[in-house]
Amino acid sequence: MSDRPIATTRSAAGMPTGKLAVWWVVVSEIVIFGGLLASYIMHRLAHSDWGEQAAHTNTWIGAFNTLVLLSSSLSAVLAHKAASEGNGPKAAKLLWLTILGAVTFVTVKGFEWAHEIELGYTITSSTFWSFYYTAAGLHAAHVIAGAIIMGIVAVAAAKNRELHRVELIGIYWHFVDLVWIFLFPLLYIAK
Amino acid sequence: MSEQSQAISETGDGHGEGHVETNYVKIWAWLVGLLAVSVAGPFLEIFWLTMVTAFGIACVKAWMVAKHFMHITLEPRFVGYIVMTSLVFMLLFFAAVAPDVMNAEGTQWVKPSWLGQPE
Numbered sequence: 381m382s383d384r385p386i387a388t389t390r391s392a393a394g395m396p397t398g399k400l401a402v403w404w405v406v407v408s409e410i411v412i413f414g415g416l417l418a419s420y421i422m423h424r425l426a427h428s429d430w431g432e433q434a435a436h437t438n439t440w441i442g443a444f445n446t447l448v449l450l451s452s453s454l455s456a457v458l459a460h461k462a463a464s465e466g467n468g469p470k471a472a473k474l475l476w477l478t479i480l481g482a483v484t485f486v487t488v489k490g491f492e493w494a495h496e497i498e499l500g501y502t503i504t505s506s507t508f509w510s511f512y513y514t515a516a517g518l519h520a521a522h523v524i525a526g527a528i529i530m531g532i533v534a535v536a537a538a539k540n541r542e543l544h545r546v547e548l549i550g551i552y553w554h555f556v557d558l559v560w561i562f563l564f565p566l567l568y569i570a571k
Numbered sequence: 572m573s574e575q576s577q578a579i580s581e582t583g584d585g586h587g588e589g590h591v592e593t594n595y596v597k598i599w600a601w602l603v604g605l606l607a608v609s610v611a612g613p614f615l616e617i618f619w620l621t622m623v624t625a626f627g628i629a630c631v632k633a634w635m636v637a638k639h640f641m642h643i644t645l646e647p648r649f650v651g652y653i654v655m656t657s658l659v660f661m662l663l664f665f666a667a668v669a670p671d672v673m674n675a676e677g678t679q680w681v682k683p684s685w686l687g688q689p690e
Contacts (some may be wrong), residue, residue: 395648403650407657411632414661422669443610449601454599457640461595561632565625569613 402548405417406555409522413559416518417551420511420566427545432569433508436501441492446560451558454482454532456550459537463547468540475534475546478553489520512567519563522556598639605632 393400424430452527459474493513533549536542551556605628613626637643643651675682 381668393649407653410654411660415664418665422665424674428674439610443606446606450599450602450606453636454595457595518660551641554636556627558633558636563627565609565629569609569625
């Protein structure tokens with residue numbers, strides 16, 4: 381009997397089980413973030429005065445972080461390509477580059493939040509700021525989780541092991557990028 | 572879009588052999604270009620244009636990421652169906668809850684003042 385995980389060896393519904401599981405994670409995350417963003421949108425539409433509070437968010441910081449995430453998605457998909465070609469060490473290097481993007485994103489977000497809190501805009505300041513910190517915080521938690529998992533995958537990939545996982549973490553990472561693509565205009569542009 | 576080269580990839584990753592390989596750097600460049608447009612849009616101070624450049628472009632960018640980076644169109648068709656189902660659930664949630672949030676009163680109900688009145 382093989383000691384390899386079922387997710388690696390069994391194919392269900394026309395795709396490896398592990399990949400199927402990642403897609404189910406993505407779908408459940410769509411519902412989580414979708415509910416949160418839909419709630420924000422309906423409140424934002426009902427309260428035009430939120431625009432004045434949104435004016436205090438820094439568009440340039442948001443744009444920079446968008447650029448960081450888009451670039452990290454590029455390195456993630458290039459890692460998948462390298463893994464597909466059987467080049468584990470190259471895939472690992474690209475995954476570490478993606479992790480660097482995640483660290484940059486979270487660091488910038490940390491400085492951004494520290495500045496906003498210093499100005500008195502905290503999670504209890506108003507409903508807008510409650511949504512702002514909840515949505516951006518939940519997203520940042522996903523970035524941190526993704527980076528940790530990516531590190532584990534990168535360590536194995538460097539030894540040419542479990543290369544299929546490079547694609548799996550990639551799908552998750554691109555979804556995290558997708559969420560930010562919508563958070564950016566909602567929180568930083570619609571003022 | 573012409574961002575796809577014709578190189579043939581044998582990925583062995585479940586997508587099957589012979590799928591068209593994408594020029595990922597070119598896709599990234601498109602995404603960065605669209606980001607620049609979405610940032611520049613509000614400077615024109617035209618409301619509808621800001622909405623288009625912000626949210627229209629967000630939808631385009633999301634599709635590009637899903638198609639070219641997540642390869643959703645190369646997955647079995649049911650993956651697209653379950654993703655669409657989750658989006659429909661989101662719309663149902665919005666349709667069911669938004670009237671209560673966005674209106675101050677309705678048939679036989681008035682929103683309590685402590686909830687904050689919509690404008």
